[in-house]
Amino acid sequence: MDSACGLVDGRTSPKAIFLYDYTGLMAQPWLDAGYECWCFDGQHDAGITRDGNHVKVGMWFSADKKFQQAREIAEMVGSGVAMVFGFPECTDLTVAGARHFESKRKANPLFQIEAAELADLVRLVGLMVNSRWAFENPVGVLSSIYRKPDFTFHPCDFGGYLPSDDQHPVYPDVYPGQDAYNKGTCIWSGNGFKKPKLKRVPPLHKDNPGWRFCGGKSTATKNKRSATPRGFAVAVFQANHPISE
Numbered sequence: 391m392d393s394a395c396g397l398v399d400g401r402t403s404p405k406a407i408f409l410y411d412y413t414g415l416m417a418q419p420w421l422d423a424g425y426e427c428w429c430f431d432g433q434h435d436a437g438i439t440r441d442g443n444h445v446k447v448g449m450w451f452s453a454d455k456k457f458q459q460a461r462e463i464a465e466m467v468g469s470g471v472a473m474v475f476g477f478p479e480c481t482d483l484t485v486a487g488a489r490h491f492e493s494k495r496k497a498n499p500l501f502q503i504e505a506a507e508l509a510d511l512v513r514l515v516g517l518m519v520n521s522r523w524a525f526e527n528p529v530g531v532l533s534s535i536y537r538k539p540d541f542t543f544h545p546c547d548f549g550g551y552l553p554s555d556d557q558h559p560v561y562p563d564v565y566p567g568q569d570a571y572n573k574g575t576c577i578w579s580g581n582g583f584k585k586p587k588l589k590r591v592p593p594l595h596k597d598n599p600g601w602r603f604c605g606g607k608s609t610a611t612k613n614k615r616s617a618t619p620r621g622f623a624v625a626v627f628q629a630n631h632p633i634s635e
Contacts, residue, residue, distance in 0.1 A: 403443060404632070407467055407519070409476035409512055410451070413560060414444060415618040416475055419627035428467050433609065438466075453507035460511055464518035473630055476512030476525035477616060479505065506536045509578070516581050522630055524579035532576070539576035541585050545569035545619035550589025551628075552621045561614055569619045570594045586625030 403426040408417050410431055417427040426443045432450035439446045447466070451459055509525055509532060516523025524540075533539060549568035556567040565571065568591050579585075 402470060405467055405471045406473040406475070407463065407471055407515060407521075409463075409474070409515065409525075410478050411476070411618075412613055413617055414446075415560070415620055416477070416623045416626075417444065418620070419624050420473070420631075423627070423631065425472070428463075430463065433613075451508055451511060453505075456507055456511045456514060460514040460518055463515050467519065469519075471519040471521040472632055473626075474512060474516040474519065474521050474523040475626070476509070476515075476523075477618070478509040478512065478525055478527060506532060509536065513578075513580060520581070522579070522581050522583040524577055524583045524626070526575055526577050529574045529576060532578075537578070540579045540583075542574060542576050543588075543622065544572045544574060544593070545622060546571060546593045547588050547590045548586065548619065548621035548625040549591035550621070551624040558617075558620075561617055564614050565617065566594050569621045573619075575619075584629040586622070586629035589621070589625070 403424060405426045405428065406417065406420045408414070408427060408429045411417065411429040412431040412433045414421075414427070414429050417425075417429055421427050421442075421444055424443070426445065428445045428447060430447045430449045430451075432448065434446040434448040436448040439448075449459075449463075509527065512523055512525040527539075529542070546569055549570050552568045554568070558565040558567065570591050570593050572593050577585075
């Protein structure tokens, strides 16, 4: 493999795009299969950083520039994209933050519309590169101001895709093995995206006890709380990887 040129056995690697993705957990199954994975997030170093086929792009997104930025992403990555998946910011949309909505609305009456526009950026990129697309968000107002989700899940619904002795590789003090916890999550998808098959494991607790390590409003805390369920990541890959068809 020539990682600098994105080549596998002399051929261009297939690609996948991940928006609002800092940890790269969603990209891992695609990376393992030889995909060139482009992960866009404002927390990455400015510019483009390559680590083999893992391409990190430091890029913040703006609702009023979503069409321009969608074009920039499509042109940057090029052809051969099989999947676009995104994790748009949920702070202004989730029911967990509802107690702050009124004060935010006074400061910016369009704050939730702008948040929905940033979620819709994922769809735009998917259409521009002609690939399957999907994005996630917790249960919240996006269902009413955007559209109803295509399906919902709890992380434990896909825990069976992970080995029985699984431990979280990044936040073992927060997340139980096999994603054996509940967290209502919604998925919006399109352009041929296939809902993965369930492989449920029983949740160890009604609510994940690891949340007690995630208090405060820091970026590090947000990264912990929003870490992608790895069983779901594997399930999405297996359902939507072209070889699976």
